[in-house]
Amino acid sequence: MMQTRITKLFNIQYPIVQAGMIWTSGWKLAAAAAKAGALGLIGAGSMHPDNLRHHIQSAKQALAGTKGVFGVNVPLLYPQISEIMGIIMDEGVRVVFTSAGSPAAWTKPLQAAGCKVVHVTASTKFACKARDAGCDAVVAEGFEAGGHNGREETTTLVLIPLVVEAVGEDIPVIAAGGIGTGSQMAAALALGAEGVQVGSRFAATQEASCHPAFKTRIVAAQEGDTVLALKKTVPVRLLRNEFQQAVLAAEARGANNEELNTLLGKGRAKRGMFEGDLIEGELEIGQVAAAIHDIPTADTVVHRLMTDCQATLMRLVKWTV
Amino acid sequence: MMQTRITKLFNIQYPIVQAGMIWTSGWKLAAAAAKAGALGLIGAGSMHPDNLRHHIQSAKQALAGTKGVFGVNVPLLYPQISEIMGIIMDEGVRVVFTSAGSPAAWTKPLQAAGCKVVHVTASTKFACKARDAGCDAVVAEGFEAGGHNGREETTTLVLIPLVVEAVGEDIPVIAAGGIGTGSQMAAALALGAEGVQVGSRFAATQEASCHPAFKTRIVAAQEGDTVLALKKTVPVRLLRNEFQQAVLAAEARGANNEELNTLLGKGRAKRGMFEGDLIEGELEIGQVAAAIHDIPTADTVVHRLMTDCQATLMRLVKWTV
Numbered sequence: 001m002m003q004t005r006i007t008k009l010f011n012i013q014y015p016i017v018q019a020g021m022i023w024t025s026g027w028k029l030a031a032a033a034a035k036a037g038a039l040g041l042i043g044a045g046s047m048h049p050d051n052l053r054h055h056i057q058s059a060k061q062a063l064a065g066t067k068g069v070f071g072v073n074v075p076l077l078y079p080q081i082s083e084i085m086g087i088i089m090d091e092g093v094r095v096v097f098t099s100a101g102s103p104a105a106w107t108k109p110l111q112a113a114g115c116k117v118v119h120v121t122a123s124t125k126f127a128c129k130a131r132d133a134g135c136d137a138v139v140a141e142g143f144e145a146g147g148h149n150g151r152e153e154t155t156t157l158v159l160i161p162l163v164v165e166a167v168g169e170d171i172p173v174i175a176a177g178g179i180g181t182g183s184q185m186a187a188a189l190a191l192g193a194e195g196v197q198v199g200s201r202f203a204a205t206q207e208a209s210c211h212p213a214f215k216t217r218i219v220a221a222q223e224g225d226t227v228l229a230l231k232k233t234v235p236v237r238l239l240r241n242e243f244q245q246a247v248l249a250a251e252a253r254g255a256n257n258e259e260l261n262t263l264l265g266k267g268r269a270k271r272g273m274f275e276g277d278l279i280e281g282e283l284e285i286g287q288v289a290a291a292i293h294d295i296p297t298a299d300t301v302v303h304r305l306m307t308d309c310q311a312t313l314m315r316l317v318k319w320t321v
Numbered sequence: 322m323m324q325t326r327i328t329k330l331f332n333i334q335y336p337i338v339q340a341g342m343i344w345t346s347g348w349k350l351a352a353a354a355a356k357a358g359a360l361g362l363i364g365a366g367s368m369h370p371d372n373l374r375h376h377i378q379s380a381k382q383a384l385a386g387t388k389g390v391f392g393v394n395v396p397l398l399y400p401q402i403s404e405i406m407g408i409i410m411d412e413g414v415r416v417v418f419t420s421a422g423s424p425a426a427w428t429k430p431l432q433a434a435g436c437k438v439v440h441v442t443a444s445t446k447f448a449c450k451a452r453d454a455g456c457d458a459v460v461a462e463g464f465e466a467g468g469h470n471g472r473e474e475t476t477t478l479v480l481i482p483l484v485v486e487a488v489g490e491d492i493p494v495i496a497a498g499g500i501g502t503g504s505q506m507a508a509a510l511a512l513g514a515e516g517v518q519v520g521s522r523f524a525a526t527q528e529a530s531c532h533p534a535f536k537t538r539i540v541a542a543q544e545g546d547t548v549l550a551l552k553k554t555v556p557v558r559l560l561r562n563e564f565q566q567a568v569l570a571a572e573a574r575g576a577n578n579e580e581l582n583t584l585l586g587k588g589r590a591k592r593g594m595f596e597g598d599l600i601e602g603e604l605e606i607g608q609v610a611a612a613i614h615d616i617p618t619a620d621t622v623v624h625r626l627m628t629d630c631q632a633t634l635m636r637l638v639k640w641t642v
Contacts (some may be wrong), residue, residue, distance in 0.1 A: 002640045022543040124544055143464070144476040152545030155476040156464040157508060158498035163545060165612075178478035187478060188506035190633050199364070221481060223445055224473030232573075252553075254575030287479040291486075312511050313641045319323045319510070320634045 005172035006195030013037030019199035020073020026209035034068030036302035046168025076101025131260035142177030146286035164192035182308020211276030221289035327516030334358030340520035341394025343367035347530035355389030357623035379539035398424025413525025463498030467607035485513035503629020532597030542610035
């Protein structure tokens with residue numbers, strides 16, 4: 001048993017959130033993580049509205065009769081945001097994680113429809129804004145996290161205590177970025193987080209919807225293979241390949257935003273993560289990929305996290321006497 | 322009591338190392354940290370050889386009759402490295418931390434003279450080289466650390482478990498970067514470190530030899546105020562001021578190494594940290610400065626770290642049952 005305000009908020013068994021990742025977190029991953037006792041999240045960021053409805057309905061069906069809880073992660077800058085939110089409320093989704101935008105507009109309407117609402121932030125300033133908007137919890141995501149991120153580069157180890165100090169009395173904090181093992185989960189709890197959001201580790205699972213070649217590439221990733229790039233436009237942590245190297249070279253020569261946007265083009269993320277183009281595609285993953293060595297089931301990931309976290313806590317007990 | 326291989330290696334009371342920082346870690350800080358039960362380090366990187374001898378002798382005098390243990394941190398790229406090492410061995414210093422260079426040349430000679438030798442690294446690859454060179458322990462320093470750092474940008478949360486997995490059976494690992502509070506120390510222990518090296522928190526103490534204006538600036542530092550700059554030449558984490566902004570602007574327009582070196586010039590670090598020029602000087606500090614709010618004694622820092630670390634571990638105990 002590991003009860004926190006986060007397990008109580010979502011009525012889940014373990015304080016683990018499987019992150020909503022584009023091209024990766026479909027209903028199969030969310031349902032598998034939820035059945036294992038974590039909160040499973042469908043990543044709406046790469047889904048057309050009709051497709052999102054299909055994923056929500058499939059997750060509901062897969063979890064019918066179980067205690068599994070799932071939610072949806074929604075980037076707020078999404079152009080069809082009203083339609084997306086309409087579907088979420090219409091389908092009776094109980095948990096929504098919002099990111100990439102202001103939590104002011106959607107938090108109250110979602111809560112009125114019965115949702116718990118969590119906002120993803122990369123700084124204390126935005127964590128306070130999320131609290132002030134009435135969010136039920138906040139995710140504080142460090143520099144080492146995969147995918148889109150803040151410009152301030154504050155790491156999880158530094159960020160979590162600052163956010164906990166600022167908002168922790170009001171709402172619980174979920175740590176994200178650099179958490180793929182039980183010892184990293186224990187470290188996040190030591191910092192005052194009451195839950196962890198785990199992305200990269202769930203991307204390399206059987207149930208993730210990303211391309212098998214991308215999963216194999218995650219397993220092969222080494223220390224130093226990811227870089228937070230495109231800080232001038234949309235900061236994103238990219239895995240080393242020809243596309244990443246082209247972006248870094250453009251930045252090193254001082255390319256302007258227009259050049260960078262042209263280089264990025266359209267459909268790069270789908271091409272990389274969903275279609276498996278490891279050379280020219282955009283591959284979003286966290287630094288912790290360097291510690292990922294296999295492609296197990298989501299259930300195995302959840303149980304490893306809990307077992308190793310417990311073992312870590314037991315190891316620390318000797319220093320409390 | 323918190324015994325680890327690190328406390329045993331140095332015969333110190335607490336698994337805390339006060340980092341050797343240029344223009345900041347003179348004999349007064351090292352002796353104060355050592356008297357408080359930590360390992361105190363004199364930072365030789367900003368000292369002429371004669372001055373280093375004076376600091377070593379003063380530390381020995383201050384610690385005579387106490388159980389305090391001090392050492393010296395030496396950047397190996399120092400031009401007068403043979404003279405420096407000669408003084409260290411001549412004065413009977415028992416602990417040497419080496420950084421910024423290969424540990425192959427000096428580890429064995431220092432050990433033959435009775436020194437424990439620890440090398441500072443920012444990657445698993447170099448941690449293995451330090452182990453292979455025969456070092457007694459290794460410091461693994463994350464991206465969030467102040468001052469000079471690696472290019473790979475791996476954060477402490479990600480780096481420590483990788484280094485522990487690679488070398489932990491052979492030698493103990495000291496975590497550095499982002500550690501200024503007891504909860505961060507507990508997190509480092511959860512990750513498998515057996516000691517922590519603390520820099521920024523000790524820079525803002527009464528006994529640090531840096532300029533009082535710099536200490537006040539550390540206290541005023543906010544989240545996002547530091548940036549790892551000069552990655553093309555000598556990567557270093559700098560605190561926001563006009564000099565830092567000029568460096569970032571030069572990098573954004575793609576300045577070459579010669580331009581960057583000209584901008585850096587000579588004596589920037591002394592000007593900033595020792596002479597207190599907060600505008601045009603180089604100010605080296607870690608991200609954790611955002612969590613530093615006062616300028617206590619080194620003794621207070623050590624006791625706060627231990628008290629808060631213990632309290633954090635006690636808080637985690639409830640989840641072990």
